[in-house]
Every structure is written in C-alpha cells, then in structure tokens.
Amino acid sequence: KQEVTQIPAALSVPEGENLVLNCSFTDSAIYNLQWFRQDPGKGLTSLLLIQSSQREQTSGRLNASLDKSSGRSTLYIAASQPGDSATYLCAVIDNQGGKLIFGQGTELSVKP
Amino acid sequence: GAGVSQTPSNKVTEKGKYVELRCDPISGHTALYWYRQSLGQGPEFLIYFQGTGAADDSGLPNDRFFAVRPEGSVSTLKIQRTERGDSAVYLCASSLRPPFNEQFFGPGTRLTVL
Numbered sequence: 001k002q003e004v005t006q007i008p009a010a011l012s013v014p015e016g017e018n019l020v021l022n023c024s025f026t027d028s029a030i031y032n033l034q035w036f037r038q039d040p041g042k043g044l045t046s047l048l049l050i051q052s053s054q055r056e057q058t059s060g061r062l063n064a065s066l067d068k069s070s071g072r073s074t075l076y077i078a079a080s081q082p083g084d085s086a087t088y089l090c091a092v093i094d095n096q097g098g099k100l101i102f103g104q105g106t107e108l109s110v111k112p
Numbered sequence: 113g114a115g116v117s118q119t120p121s122n123k124v125t126e127k128g129k130y131v132e133l134r135c136d137p138i139s140g141h142t143a144l145y146w147y148r149q150s151l152g153q154g155p156e157f158l159i160y161f162q163g164t165g166a167a168d169d170s171g172l173p174n175d176r177f178f179a180v181r182p183e184g185s186v187s188t189l190k191i192q193r194t195e196r197g198d199s200a201v202y203l204c205a206s207s208l209r210p211p212f213n214e215q216f217f218g219p220g221t222r223l224t225v226l
Contacts, residue, residue, distance in 0.1 A: 004154070034214065043116075043203060044155070044217040089154055098168050099145065100205075100215060102154030 002027045002094045006103035013080055014111050021075040021106045023090035028068045034100065035064050035075050036089045044089065048075070080110045114139065116218035118204050124224045125194055133189040133221045137206030143167075144187050145205040145215060146179055155203055161187060194225045 036044040048057045048064040056065040063076040091100035117136040147155035157171040161181045181187040205215040
C-alpha cells in the first residue's frame with residue numbers, strides 16, 4: 001500500500017530564505033507526483049506536476065524534483081515571502097491509476 | 113475562467129440526517145474525483161468517475177456513502193444517516209484526460225454533523 005510522508009510537519013523561516021520541503025513515498029511505481037498549496041479554510045491549488053519520466057519542474061520561484069528510485073521529491077522555494085505562508089501537500093498517483101495519495105502536509109510560516 | 117465549484121460551502125446537519133454535496137467540474141473535464149479531508153490531515157480519496165461511471169469507489173468508507181454523475185458532468189455525493197465522524201471538508205477535483213493528468217480542486221464543502 002502506497003504511503004506518502006512529508007517532513008517537516010511545520011516550518012518557520014524569516015523572509016528571504018531559501019527552503020526545501022521533503023516528500024517521500026514507499027512504492028516507486030508512480031505515474032506522477034503533484035505539489036499543492038492550501039491556504040487556511042481553502043481548497044488546494046496545484047503548483048507543479050512532475051511526470052514519472054521527468055526529474056524536475058520549475059515555476060517561478062518554485063522548483064520540484066523527483067527521484068523515483070529512492071522514493072523522494074523535494075519542493076524548493078527561493079527567496080521566500082510572507083505570502084508563501086500556507087500548507088504544502090505532495091501527492092502521488094501510483095500504478096493503481098486515478099486517485100491521488102497525499103502526505104499530511106508541511107505548514108510553512110514565513111515571517112516578515 | 114471557471115474552475116471547479118462546490119455547493120454548499122458549509123453544511124451543518126444533525127446526526128442521522130441525509131445530506132447531498134454537489135460538484136461542478138471544469139467544463140470538458142471527463143474525470144471527477146471526491147476526497148475527504150479531516151483537520152490537520154491530507155485529503156483521502158473517496159471515489160473517481162470517468163464519464164458517468166465510477167471507475168474506482170474503493171475509498172468510500174461504507175454503504176452510507178454514495179455518489180452519482182448521471183450526465184458525465186455534475187456529481188453529487190450523498191451521505192445517509194450521517195454520523196459525527198463524517199464531519200470533514202469534502203473536496204472535489206477534475207482532470208482533462210484521466211487517470212494520470214493534473215487534478216484541479218474546488219474550494220470544498222465543510223460538513224459538520226452535530
């Protein structure tokens with residue numbers, strides 16, 4: 001059974017720092033991995049999708065990497081801003097197809 | 113452009129009552145997904161529709177939960193004899209070409225069972 005773990009559960013950094021959020025999964029047979037952002041009381045906003053054949057994806061200050069063989073993904077946020085404060089979730093679609101399997105999220109707080 | 117919409121945004125009901133939650137996917141998206149998110153947790157899969165049929169309903173917790181998508185667009189999640197443990201945020205997502213494509217989520221329905 002696929003399990004997704006995110007470390008750390010919470011992170012607080014000063015504005016301007018570069019930071020890395022970690023995601024690991026137990027079964028390397030995945031089709032893609034998706035990173036989301038969730039603001040309090042809101043739905044999920046898709047940030048980046050990495051196909052299983054890809055190693056990384058970039059969007060603005062965000063860079064996500066994928067290492068299928070080791071079951072790991074990282075989300076790198078450059079020059080963090082207070083507006084980046086939110087919960088970040090990673091999720092995989094495995095070889096069962098269709099459903100996303102989520103980690104518990106990392107709650108990020110960027111202090112001005 | 114219109115994203116995924118869900119109604120109602122909040123629903124408060126009493127234990128034992130029946131509730132319906134509605135999801136309008138992005139126009140043209142053939143796949144629709146329901147997830148449930150408890151406080152402090154990541155969303156958990158409930159059911160996935162490809163067109164009008166349920167392609168995977170393995171996440172439905174018991175037979176009190178049922179979902180339909182009769183015309184391949186709007187979907188309704190139905191919960192009978194609600195229990196306090198059903199209280200959660202119910203999220204809907206859609207994608208253009210399943211099953212391995214990017215999923216886009218709605219704002220969710222917060223269900224509270226008193």
